[in-house]
Amino acid sequence: MGNGLDKKIQPIYDSVIARNPAEREFHQAVKEVLESLGPVLKKHPEFAEHKIIERICEPERQIIFRIPWTTDKGEDMINRGFRVQFNSALGPYKGGLRFHPTVYLGIIKFLGFEQIFKNALTGMPIGGAKGGSDFDPKGRSEAEVMRFCQSLMTELHRHIGEHTDVPAGDIGVGGREIGYMYGQYKRLSNRWEAGVLTGKGLAWGGSLVRTEATGYGAAFFVDEMLKVRGDSFDGKVCTVSGSGNVAIYTIEKIHQLGGKCIACSDSGGVILHEKGLDLDLIKQLKEVERRRIKDYTDYHKDAVYKEGGNIWDIPCQVAMPSATENELHGRHAKTLVKHGCIAVGEGANMPTTPKGAEVFLNAKIAYGPGKAANAGGVATSALEMQQNAMRDAWSFEDTEVKLHRIMKNIHKLCYETAEEYGSPGNYVVGANIAGFIKVARAMLAHGVI
Ligand code: GLU
Numbered sequence: 094m095g096n097g098l099d100k101k102i103q104p105i106y107d108s109v110i111a112r113n114p115a116e117r118e119f120h121q122a123v124k125e126v127l128e129s130l131g132p133v134l135k136k137h138p139e140f141a142e143h144k145i146i147e148r149i150c151e152p153e154r155q156i157i158f159r160i161p162w163t164t165d166k167g168e169d170m171i172n173r174g175f176r177v178q179f180n181s182a183l184g185p186y187k188g189g190l191r192f193h194p195t196v197y198l199g200i201i202k203f204l205g206f207e208q209i210f211k212n213a214l215t216g217m218p219i220g221g222a223k224g225g226s227d228f229d230p231k232g233r234s235e236a237e238v239m240r241f242c243q244s245l246m247t248e249l250h251r252h253i254g255e256h257t258d259v260p261a262g263d264i265g266v267g268g269r270e271i272g273y274m275y276g277q278y279k280r281l282s283n284r285w286e287a288g289v290l291t292g293k294g295l296a297w298g299g300s301l302v303r304t305e306a307t308g309y310g311a312a313f314f315v316d317e318m319l320k321v322r323g324d325s326f327d328g329k330v331c332t333v334s335g336s337g338n339v340a341i342y343t344i345e346k347i348h349q350l351g352g353k354c355i356a357c358s359d360s361g362g363v364i365l366h367e368k369g370l371d372l373d374l375i376k377q378l379k380e381v382e383r384r385r386i387k388d389y390t391d392y393h394k395d396a397v398y399k400e401g402g403n404i405w406d407i408p409c410q411v412a413m414p415s416a417t418e419n420e421l422h423g424r425h426a427k428t429l430v431k432h433g434c435i436a437v438g439e440g441a442n443m444p445t446t447p448k449g450a451e452v453f454l455n456a457k458i459a460y461g462p463g464k465a466a467n468a469g470g471v472a473t474s475a476l477e478m479q480q481n482a483m484r485d486a487w488s489f490e491d492t493e494v495k496l497h498r499i500m501k502n503i504h505k506l507c508y509e510t511a512e513e514y515g516s517p518g519n520y521v522v523g524a525n526i527a528g529f530i531k532v533a534r535a536m537l538a539h540g541v542i
Pocket of ligand 1: 187188189190259260261262263264291442467468470471472474
C-alpha cells in the first residue's frame with residue numbers, strides 16, 4: 094500500500110486501464126490489490142510465467158441487459174442490468190446484486206473483483222461475481238419493486254444456477270427483493286432450486302444469521318484485531334456509518350461485545366446519541382417502516398441530528414465504515430487518528446479512499462479492509478448453500494459459532510500472511526496476498542482457461 098507498483102506489475106495495470114476506460118472504481122480496486130503483489134511474484138515466478146495476474150483482472154464473463162418494467166401509473170421504464178462473473182476457480186460465481194442509481198459497469202467490476210479475494214479468504218468453495226442495476230428503489234411501491242425484480246430475473250435466470258452462479262443481496266437488495274427474484278426464477282425454471290440465491294426467507298430455504306452476518310462478522314474481525322493488541326471492545330466508544338443491514342448488525346454486535354456505539358448515518362446526515370444508540374428504534378425506523386434516520390430525534394430528545402454532517406468528525410476509538418465505497422477520505426482518516434481512533438473495520442466494500450488507507454497504515458492503527466472484515470456476509474451465504482445442499486436448517490447458535498470461527502480464521506490468515514511477506518500488522522497486504530494465492534493456485538491447476 095502506497096509503495097507503488099512493482100515494475101513487472103505496472104504494465105499489467107496500465108493495460109487494465111487501457112482496456113477498461115472510465116471505470117474509476119474498478120481501476121482503484123485493481124491497483125490496491127496489485128500494489129500488494131510484488132513480493133508474491135518474487136516467491137512464485139510461476140504466477141508471472143502463466144500470466145495469472147493478467148487473467149485475474151479479466152472477468153470470465155460479463156452480462157449487460159435491458160430491464161423493462163412499468164410503474165404504477167402506467168409509465169414504461171428502462172433500466173440496465175449487470176452480472177459480471179469474474180472468477181470461478183474456487184467454486185460457482187458468488188456475490189450480491191446492488192440496486193442503486195450510481196450503478197454502472199465500473200462499480201460492478203470493482204465489487205466483483207473484490208469479491209474474488211474476499212470469497213477466497215472465507216475458505217468456502219465460492220468464486221467471485223457481482224451484479225445489479227441502476228434502478229433506484231427509493232420511493233417505489235411494493236408492486237413496482239416486484240415487477241422490476243421479476244423483469245430482471247426474466248433475463249438473469251438463464252445465466253445463474255446453484256452450480257453456476259449464486260447471487261444474493263447488496264445495497265438496495267434485501268429479503269423482499271430476493272423473495273421476488275426467487276419466485277420468478279422458480280417459475281421460469283420449474284425447479285425448486287434453493288441454492289440458486291442466498292439471503293432467502295427462513296421459511297423457504299434461508300439461513301439463520303444470514304441477516305446479521307456481515308455486521309456481526311465485521312465486529313468479530315475488529316474484536317480479533319483488538320485482541321492481538323491486548324485490547325477489547327469493552328467500554329470503547331464506536332461510530333458506524335450507514336444505517337442499513339450492515340450498520341445495524343455491526344452496532345448490535347458492538348453492543349454485545351461491550352462497546353458503545355454513539356453515531357450512525359444515512360445519505361441525509363448523522364445521528365449522534367452520546368449515551369449510546371437505541372438499536373431497537375433504528376431497526377423499527379429502517380427495517381420495518383423504511384424511514385429516514387433523522388426521525389430518530391422524534392423519539393430521543395437528547396440525540397442530535399446533523400443534517401449533511403460527516404460521521405468521521407465525531408471522536409471515537411473504533412470506526413466502522415458500513416455505508417458505501419469511498420465514503421472515508423484522507424482528511425477524515427486524519428481527523429479520526431487525531432481524535433485517538435485505534436481501530437477501523439470496514440463493513441462496506443472499499444469505503445476508505447487510497448489516501449485514507451495510507452493515513453491509517455502510516456499511523457499503525459488496526460485497519461481491517463473490507464475484503465477481510467466484511468467477508469462474514471458472503472461466508473454465511475456459503476453456509477446457507479451448505480444447508481440447502483443437505484436440505485437442512487441449523488440453529489442460530491450453531492450457525493453463529495461457524496461464522497465466528499470463519500472470521501477468526503480470516504483474521505489469522507491475514508495477520509500471518511502479512512508477517513510472512515514482510516509487512517507485519519498490515520491487514521491490507523495480508524488479505525490481498527492470502528486471497529490472491531488461493532485463487533492463483535487453483536487457476537494454475539486448471540490450466541490455461
Ligand atoms: N453483497 C455482499 C458482499 O459484498 C454479500 C454477497 C453474498 O452473500 O453473496 O459480500
